[in-house]
Amino acid sequence: MTNEVTYKNVHNRFKLNGFHLDKDDLCRVSYCLIKEGDAFEKSIGDFLLDWFDNKEYVDLKTSGTTGAPKIIRMDKQKMVNSALATGDFFELSPGDKALYCLPTAYIAGKMMLVRSFILGLDIDFVEPTSNPLARNETKYDFVAMVPLQAQNSLAALKNVKKLIVGGAKMSKELEKSLLKLKNIAVYETYGMTETITHIAAKKIGEKAFSILPNIHISQNENHCLVIDAPKISDELIVTNDLIEIINDNQFVFLGRSDNVVNSGGIKLIPEQIEEKLAALIPSRFFIAGMADASLGEKLILVIEGEKHEVDKAIFKGLDKYEKPKEVFFVTQFLETDNGKVKRKETVESL
Template identity: 30%
Template sequence: MGEALVAVRLAFDAAFSTTLDAVWEAGDAVLPIHPDLPGPEVEALLGALRPGFLVDASGVRQLRGAAPVEPGTALVVPTSGTTGTPKGVVLTHDNLSASALATAARLELGKGDRWLCCVPPSHIAGMMVLVRARLTGSPVVLHPRFDPAAIAAEESTNIVSFVPTMLRRLLQAGVDVARFRWILLGGGPVPAHLVAAATVAGARVVVTYGMTETCGGAVYDGVPLPGVRVATAEDGTVALAGPMLMRGYRLRPEETAAALRGGWFLTSDVGELDPSGRLRVLGRRDDLIISGGQKVLPVEVANLLMEHPAVADAAVAGRPDDEWGQAVAAVVVPAPGAAPTLAELRAFVAERLAAYKAPRYLVIVAELPRGPTGKPVGLEALVAGASAVSS
């Protein structure tokens, strides 16, 4: 094919891994697409990123309107912008190698390790498991779907990458997490109590911070990987630099120029650096709630709510409010047999955080709506449209 972009929409099994290797050996780049993505979304993705070929269960077909890729491109990983319009993060082979080798150096990985991949490779966390295994010569076991029972039965693997929801469900199911030499935990805010619970269970957890634009995790437990530089702007915006930084956004030069400034990637996150240079991420700037002129980071409130004994899971979002502009709204999954009330949750938060951060609205749900990577989705619509919300 020769420096073409090849969309791969296959089940995440050995055939996917074989196809990935074949495309790269041919000198082409891969656009991974989740096999369960609905047809209209697949078409939108193909239209926005303009690959030359599509490999799916029916075979290989050439696509019209293809745009070339630059030499050295390995991946175009789809991600959604704030508008929901698909865009592709362009990552080179050099980017992937720098990231994988930095992780291998930090965690002392080698051929004796055996990876478990249960995060979809259409997401950067899952793809980087395959890349790390490939570059270090380590075997990898692919699970098409996250299944606690299957993970419990897969005793031969000793390194894994999870999103917080996965680890939480494994602990709830009583799966032995102590058998893993390392658990990389990222893909979203990581509650401190979840890490504590896993540690008590014998797990060795590394909290990772990064995004698709940095080949996934670039900061481990607050400490940058070898070659990574971290800075914060005056407004707290986290900036990252290093050899694993993306080439840019496919076919979007203006957005690339806005995101990359002098070799630095300006993230959408707010954080702070301690005197030793350790990074603490406070939350996403775009998720910030402004209530009565006060700034509230949803993740801070959600993490605290999950420490309440009556709460099994929680997320927080801003809700339009005539008096406050925005009000803090909590979406809560009750613990078994519990019935948390707004009054007790407000009091619980106000005892530990500023009073204006306490939720003014409460929505009780059986399960939080989450995307493929475990991040809560659709919260604003949920809290705005729920007639049962209490104030």
């Protein structure tokens, strides 16, 4: 199937906001969006014109999670291959109703558009607000959101069959709320700009991510995930993500190697400690390391919000070395443009 579908195709079942549109129609709509639309509509128009020009690539902006945001050049056919893999994994069919509520500036938003005209989805687009399903009673087969949108849409998700959540870590509270919902399959996704959004997903409540079609995974000497995905990348993608491989198709995400704290020779993975504390701290928080004369790095807990007394009983379930030496409060965490917490910069600001 991949050989037959190219980036020049627009599926004959594709609809945008209820209208059947072919390639020429899409280009005309794009000009209208750029000329007369709101800011979010202009960015949709800009991307569609980029997609249907004569170039075989588009330029994408990374989110800046692990460094300064940068522009990378992405082959359009590889984006098509990614869309096909998503369609296979989530069993999407031509004519399925989808909602597009993500910013077009980043890869996740762009790929929802690409999936729609490659797979033949009937997609509605709305402004990418924090509550995109407000006053919308339409029933959707497939929706992609960031955690904040999912949190604010809990009551409306009764109208959604499949929801994928990515872009930032999902809180335990949100996961519990989503698990209570009936007749909806919710997936947490794993991916980055370089992998053209997700290369793996897991149903919430499960521990291991399952990889999408045509992906191979391994670990390097640092126990970090290495992705071999010839249909979406010409090179191996070496990540900073510490993982445990379950089998050829599944892995468990442990944490980021650049977050690891070496405290007195003991290596601690903040994400695993955060998992233990998740249900006990109502505010946003993270575990990090801070320079220390005797330990090299001391483990600290950073909580978002006004300073208050922290009940030491919350650390009862932690191992000896996992207990923070100090607790700090920050009025508001520093974040990337798309809402990911900048841990290092936030600690430096203390």
